[in-house]
Amino acid sequence: MSSISKGVKGFIIAGSLAVSSVASAQLKDGLECRYLTVIEQGFLANHVKYTNRDTELQNRVIEQYLKRLDPSKIYLTQADVDLIKKNAGNVFEKTKNRDCSFLETTQKIVLERVQDRANFAKKYLGKEFKFDEKTEFAFDPEKKAWPKDANEANEYLKKYIQFQIGNYLATDMKLEEAKKNVAKNYERAAKRTQETTQDDLFSGYLDSFARALDPHSSFFSRDVLEDFEIQMRLSLEGIGATLSSQDGFTVVEQLVPGGAAAKSGQIDPQDKIVAVGQEKGPMENVIDMDLKDVVKKIRGAKGTKVRLTILRKSGEGKKRFDVTLTREKVNLEDEAASITYVDKDVNGQKKKIGIINFPSFYADSRRGGRSSAADLKKIVKEANDKKVDGLVLDLSNNGGGSLEDAVKIAGLFFQTGNVVKQSSKNEGRAESALRDTDPAVDWAGPLVVLTSRISASASEIVSGTLQDYRRAVVVGGDHTYGKGSVQSVLPIPNNLGAIKVTVGMFFIPGGKSTQHRGVDADIILPGPFSSDDIGEKSMDYSLPPKTIEAFLSPDAFVKDGPGKWTEIKPEWIKSIKERSNDRVAKNDEFKKIVDELNKAKARGKTIRVSEVLKDKNEKDKKEKAKKTASKAKKNEEYLKRPDIQEAESVLLDLIQLQEGKTLVTPKQASAK
Template identity: 55%
Template sequence: MKRSLSVLSLAASASVSAAVVLSVSLAATTAQAATLTCPNLDKIEQVFLNQHILYKDGDAALEARTIEQYIKRLDSAKIYLLESDIADIKKQLKGIFAQLRKGECGSLDKVQKLFETRVTDRAAYAKKTLQAKGFKFEPKTELMLDPDARKYSKNRAEADAFQAKYLQFQVSNYLATNMKQPEAQEQVVRNYDRVVKRVKDTKLEDIYSGYLDSFGRALDPHTSYFSADTWDDFEISMSLSLEGIGATLSSQDGFTVIEQLIDGGSAKASNKLLAQDKIVAVGQFKPTGETEAMENVVEMELRDVVKRIRGPKGTKVRLEILRKGEKGGSDHLFVDLIRDKIKLEDDAAQLTWTDREVNGKKEKIAILNLPSFYADSRRGGRSSADDMARLLKEAREKNAAALVLDLSQNGGGSLDDAVRIAGLFFKTGNVVKQSSRDHSQAATALADRDPAVNWAGPVVVLTSRISASASEIVAGTLKDYDRAVIVGGDHTFGKGSVQSVVPLPPKLGAVKVTVGMFYTAGGYSTQHRGVPGDIVWPSPFATDEIGENKLDYSLKPDQLPKFTSAEAYVTSGPDAWKKVEAPMISQLKTRSDARVSKNPEFAKITEELKKTQERAKLIKLSEALKDTKEKKDEAESKKNQNKEEKTADYMKKPEVMEAANVAADLIALQNGIRLTDASSPDASKKTKN
């Protein structure tokens, strides 16, 4: 069995041992199983309970929470189920833990059949309404979409009344793409037909996966179950590599559509495929080289299409393509591709450059964008820490005067890499402590042991409310050591828990379990609190809906005594770095606030936030139609951008440019230049890629 990995770190050895014992037990009962089956469910629940930081047993309260999460999973938007259905489902699933211990899953099947009935009812109502001759689009319709602000419909009449408004909203989304109204109505009807088909085609394995994920999320927001398919996707996201043809796919109106061709993949190298091509059939090749029959994939679930296209490096796959003709109509073509190992470079750390003038001298600012803390656990696998060290070396060699580390859209990843990355900016010392489910044991300190200081110059860390987990460790640690200025969001997401990912026997996926809490070197847990920003700007993510404390069953925060290490500081020699003192931050903030107040791009963000708050959760179709069209037009214009175009757009972001401005001011302050003597950084300065 593979070792137990975490989205943050290797799990404690005791937890690994417990998981191995349970997994061996699972393997013994599923040696011949090709899929997840009912007898597995109780055993997999025990894998969760044997590792979770708080829960050791499945009591009545946990069962009630599991049922609530399962209902949310079925109908989170409160569109299909009635109030009476909720009571019926709770009655059906009461005692589900005991049922599973007996290997009985009949109640889950009954709930699925009820859900299928309600979905079929709503599809029938949609078809009847939208295909009626008297249907009119009413742009003045107002709709409360937020399910937290609504109750489930009491009866069919209430459900019809809500859906009548919801259908208006769905039609408006197509009208925003300049589609004619009759076609928009038919597209919505076809979407409902697809939902019915998907629900009716739901396999028992998918029902059981959904239940296990609901069980995990009843423990806390970050504990979950990975089905075999989800586990494959998780490993791809952590390793930044996959074996396939190198194309980003989406599902649109029943078709699998090529959104983007990835550099290094056979899809792009073939020069035969284009973005927006539709894949209508997929064929495999036998070891002899003969082709097997083409399989139609129209109306097939995207994940099932992806399964057929991915495959081992060196094997061949044939795609049947439907392409819009230049003079109208459609063209059909067949393309044979050889699968290869694809590196997902767009998701890796990237280094970009910009210039700022400081005291009459042009200085180079390095912008290092880190989208996630990726780490491939296989021997020789890629890691974000290694990539960061390489890019920091490049920044030094190219004489960067300051560094902006962009974590503003980084949701976390490997804890080991977070510790190593934080350590790149100081000598040696504690980075984080991790607690465990055994509260009698002291939290374990994780420290940077490498004495090298990979970057000794000024550092600005750009964050937002979606910077989470490992991002919060790096930002929080650099803040605790006075090593960097934290700019952007008022605070980060506020996730302060550690998850261990334990692979199960083949075809059973994996479990992700919260096994501890983490604390940065200042003793702070980032749970709920996040990492506060030193300099705060308007951000599209600055809404009350974003944050750990808004999630169901979020764990409570606490605090430890400070445990910073004196040996982290270097005051002389080539590795010497300067602390960011409070008076410096005050001056930096004053200058930044003045620039931001005059920046029209930040004014736009502020206006958008204001509009969102004024509308609250009530959707007005007349306003939503305009906004949706503008956003779709913008997204469409960026869909097929190359790397250079993406970089240029990235460097136009107001938060990135202002972070560079703060870095320029920090250069001045840390070199003894009064800010009144330094030129005000100009956001319009040219950038270099």
């Protein structure tokens, strides 16, 4: 889940010592072993809970590093793991003494095992290979042990390869081509492991250190920091295309409307980029190149040119051609807040409602930069001008973002008052309150907030605050993600990246932390993410929840005048819930979701390849349709979602109640 960020700031607070230590050294272009302890200290100086390196933290770091090296547990054996742990030994003492040889030793072990599995995969996929769709295997690495030896690793790999072949066959690919692709995937894994740089090793270790503190602390390499900043400000300079890596090719997934690629009319979704060149100089082959390296070559300053060699499927054959594009500023509009207006008929009365699709809490910290709070304020003003009768704020796919924007957005719907309190590293210090200070009530009418199990962080602050003030009805998954912590992103001098560190826990006005428990929905809907595996409490080393005294502000409530808003009454929730439950029970789309959840639960620890074939084929078709659809078509599909439609129905019920009308519940209807 996206973290609540306090913005990209300096390597500050107690970490200021780390700045002077790093900055005073004569830095080379990249990380070095001697910087690791200093950067670790930057994490510990700012982290809400941890201050010292101890044995428990050391063991966690090693466990996280192993997960990073082999997340699927298909390469390393238990003997390898034991050897890596032995070599790492007293890792904190080693890094303190500028001894990072254990990282290189570990990488040699990993490379050897990746090459072993690649050789085995090639041999297994030979002429004698037979696809067996009845293959069952434990898919979740968390629920399986490391293989005892090479034989056990290879036996598991056979099942894993059957699963991979099934994925390709589900796309209507022939068996021989699927075999070649899977074998090449393992060859590429070996090649990339071999190409691992010292910078990669140090970045990987530091990220493992961060993740040993809690699930949301992390180390940002220079590339990762750049991506983070792009997402927060919703703009970049490039060609305006979303890219992915498939079978060694860089594939165009989507074109950003108004971007250079879309305006050229020469590039289509599913085109493959096989070579990249700058305005002058040779074209460079990018087949089998890591996606982040291809992206680096394509991105560039506004006004400069980039040349691409495109490979496109044409009938039964393939077409190859070159395109020259001028890079320009690209606004990532798909991640920006937007509103759709829907006209409804309720008992012969026309009602206009607004559905606000709000996928992230973005904020560009640069002067004059774009922010989600400013965008939403404009949207709400437009909704008022159009005289809508009610609003749905959709946070169901919103993983969080800017804390400052979350406070401002919650404040759009009441007068002034506390939104969130944040704890600090200092146990004796009182929590600091963040409050909305704008006296305007931008929207005073009926409000429904739509959430899901993946609504996290800033989404939980907004939904929880509006629920605590009885300002909105929360509809969606049984509860939200449960991320109740705040992170700061602190850049390291000399362009060495940044640390993202958990600096506090937050509490909503009722006094609860959303940590683990999340925000409970008033009206529960079945959702595709309603699984016990999804949520903060299932993550490694998640911090424990806490409760403080409630801190609701009387100033938030407006009883009279233009900003007057009506508090949600418990009896309203009861009536709305009865009507919603009745609609959901009759809805075929919700029935499908429940069936899928039950199927996944029954499947348990194992997965059958035949199920992959069936399920993936349907999912791939839907995903492809989404990627190639126009903006209007995407919006049409969005409005067809069962949770969106039910949120609309709940809003219409709420509008009637606030108008003083009585809702007829299913029980009352049957009694008549």
